[in-house]
Amino acid sequence: MTDQALDTDGARLSDGVAAESHFLGRTRELKELRADIERAGLDTLSGKKPPRARVLLIAGRPGSGRTALAEELVRQVADDYADGVLRARLGEPDGTPVPVERAARQLLTALGLTAPPGAGEDDLTEALRTALAGRRTLLLLDDAAGAEQVDALLPDAPDCLVVAVSAGPLTGIADVRPCTLGGLDTKSALELLTRHTGSVRITVDPRAAESLVEACQGQPTALNLAGGWLAARPKAAVSDLAKRLHAEADEGTPLGRVFRFVYDQLPGTAARILRLLSLAPAGLADPHTASALAGCTVGAAHTTLDDLVALGLLRAVDSPLPQYEVPGCLHPLLCALAETHDRPAELQLARARMLERTVRLLQSCRAITETDNPDAREKLQGLPRALRFPSPRAAAEWLSIRRPALLASARLAVADGELDTLARRLMSQLVRAMVAHVGTQAAAPDLYGIHGLVLDVAERRKLPRERAAALLNLGDLDARTGRTREALVRYRAALDAGREANDPYATGRAMESVGGTHQELGDHDRAADWFGRALAQRLARGERAEAARLYGRIATAHTYAGRYGEALRNWRAAASGHRKNGDVAAHARALSELARVQEYAGRPQESLHTCQEAVEWARRAEDVRLQAALQLRLADTLERLGDPAAARLHRGAAERMLGEEGQESCENEPEREHGADACEIRSASVED
Known part of the structure; x- marks a missing residue:
């Protein structure tokens, strides 16, 4: 039994029961959890109607099989919830909590609902509670970092059930039913090993197999790593591995010991790729990511990734394209290895190669949609064959599947607070690719987040030109979604930033946008005044085409005013x-x-x-x-x-x-x- 990955979007809605799983053990825990669903809560005992959904907590260390247990519970009870199952991951692989507004928006999207780009946490969580009111839905919230995340997403619907997965207690949420996990029972642990090694190697030396289970303390991920290593070495004795692990019993956790042993046996190239996957955005990698990080060919990277999956060091994501996930429980171990074996400059170079590869893939993804543009066709032909998409449909599919990793790449690019050339190019190409394939309106929530990242860094680093550009883009998104007054505030701030940067394009664009916003609000006098200011700047710069267009905007404002x-x-x-x-x-x-x-x-x-x-x-x-x-x-x-x-x-x-x-x-x-x-x-x- 292992932690199972959620979908790469972070949230989804399932209407039926999943296919029969290969779940092992945890019979007592499942029985107790199912009993807790029906058990009367504190409100019921006091004669009150439960105001909110019941919360079941599955707590355990990463690698304990906590997500797999939650998924099995959901599979068993899903038929009782007619409105389906919602899933969301609340933690990044490195342990960073996912912002509540992002999780709420993903859950709303899974319900087929939309929320205005830029809506705050309170608005999104209220919309989610409203959407779930009167429904009978099951929510699985994985990798919760704390009670605040779960509480914000908790439906005000007593017929709903929330299954939360966390490393510790959710103090502050009333009437939580906890289930704390330890190791698997010996029988189930041995069966898990048997799935990797075959029955013969276990039955010929049952004591050695039990000793190996004891060395792993029944932890599913540790057992999977041990089983994968044994499966890759048919002649290796189970007893030798058990003795090796027992000899290092005082060094770290069982998972850490097994991981170090398996890692030490890897070929040099595979070990380096595995270490560098700690840099993969959102813990998601594909052959291109691994190839760029390690500086090897895409084919060699693909083969290595499949080998790492066989050893239990990676998970293959169920996807039309090859995609892999770094298990969250292994992420800190990989980070520690990277810091030990690779110099900071090497890690920085690997990250730069990965982001550069992402930029080029986004260029290719956008260029294939511009079939009538000779420059785009020429640029596309100049890319290596491995970076070219066979059709616009294939490019759109890649963009959709890799969307979580691409957005994480954007966050990674600005995380250090420096808007260098590579980060600028990544932001630009991501925005253009999304608009080309999805359209501005459909991509607006993601675009809002990207421009918000740029604005945060620009304000922190005191970069007025970048601040003006981000404010203009955010104002446009606000205006398109009916948040006209919010857009007006953005445009005025962009005007100040453009003047500070002495950027004539930004100032002219901001003045015209302020005028357009006033016109949208019905204040045609101010609209004409702001269009006139923009016109004066265009005339002073000799921009005749723009000046002619602005004369038309001024005329329109005067027409509306009579x-x-x-x-x-x-x-x-x-x-x-x-x-x-x-x-x-x-x-x-x-x-x-x-x-x-x-x-x-x-x-x-x-x-x-x-x-x-x-x-x-x-x-x-x-x-x-x-x-x-x-x-x-x-x-x-x-x-x-x-x-x-x-x-x-x-x-x-x-x-x-x-x-x-x-x-x-x-x-x-x-x-x-x-x-x-x-x-x-x-x-x-x-x-x-």
Whole structure:
């Protein structure tokens, strides 16, 4: 019996009972745990209705089989919980607690629910409790670092059950039913060894096998390591291994002794790869990770990883792609070995190689989606074959499967507080790959976390340019999810940071975003003022294309405010600017908006003339949708002017262009072109 890995996303929802497991022993513990589920709690005994879900605690040292016991309990009782099973891991392999907000968001995602990017811990946990209210759900919370994590995720639903796995007690949670694990019973421990070695080697020398179980103190992970070592050496005697372990009985824990013995027998390359896997983000590795860390080929790394799985030193993750997990109980032992055998500079170089490989894979993952971009195709062909994906679908699958490790890589890249070139590139490529394959909206929670990491480091290290970029990106995400006032605060802070860094792009972008936010809030006077400030900067820098676009934004704000004279003046300036810049399509759209405002202002004849001019420019731009929309507008204007025959001609022309089914969408075409958010949202990250 071993600790079983949860899914790599950290949370999932299961609707049925898992397949029959190969669980060994723990009969007494399982019986007691199942009895505790039905046992009356303190609230019930006092005549009150239980306010929250019951909590069962499985406590034990890492390597004691605590997660396997929890999984077996869940398998046995899952049928009693009609709304399925939720799983979440609350600890990183190195023991770092997973933030409650991250765990809550993962659980909500497993339920098929979404929460706004950037939502705080209280909002997320409240949403989770609301989602679970009235449900009969079983929650398995693995690797809980303390009572605070479990308490924050505890449903206010007495029909739910929480099974928590932790190294110690959960003091502070009422009515917790603890189950503390020791070693396996001898019979089960011997059966576990038999699965590795076969029955003959155990039955021919039962005393030696029992002595080996005693040396391992019945700890499942230690027994797995011992069994894996014996399986790899068919001629090795069980008694010799038992004697060796007994001779070192005073040195550390049973798991530590068995691990050191197995590690000492590894070939040099395998031992080095195993040590360096302590650097793998989130304890998750694939052949590329191991190859980059050790500086060997991907094929050699893949073979070594499979060999380490056979020895029990790694777990193979159930995944369409080869992926491996470092057992949490072995992580501190690997870290200690790396510190002893590898110089700090070597570890730093290995980490840099791993992050560089991740950057190149992300580049390849994004580039394969840009089939119409010659530069992207050339860059893709320049990558080694091992780093190229066969299809966009394969790239998307890799991105999805490796997502937890990639996000952990981002956290690792900024953990030391230095935004060096490699960290910048990693952040940039991760954001771009997610947007390319998932879309900005779907990836928003992850993007929010990435930009939040950059902001934390930028503030700590006093880097105003990076701070401005992070605030702009966070403001964009807030604005897209309806958190308009929060976005306004972000944009104003970004403006201050951009001025401090003397970054004209950041300051101009921030001023325009502040204006757009005020417009979203309905304060059109302030919107026009901020757009005007951004326009003044663009004009001073000679950025004519951006200036022409900003004239349009100012005109839109004045139109909403009912100041048609100002709106007409700015639309004329926008149209003139686009014409001078040679942007025929933008010129046509500006003229179409000018005609709209002229109609609002009660000037139908001027509107008719301007609209006819816009049709001609749209024809030159070969913009069929805009031509059709303008023909419909001409038809409406002519009807108001009392010329229904001419109106029918223009309406028929529009229908011939796009067909009757596209008529409704065409009528609003110019409005979409110059809507409230005409500002292109760009990242300030450096392009590789």
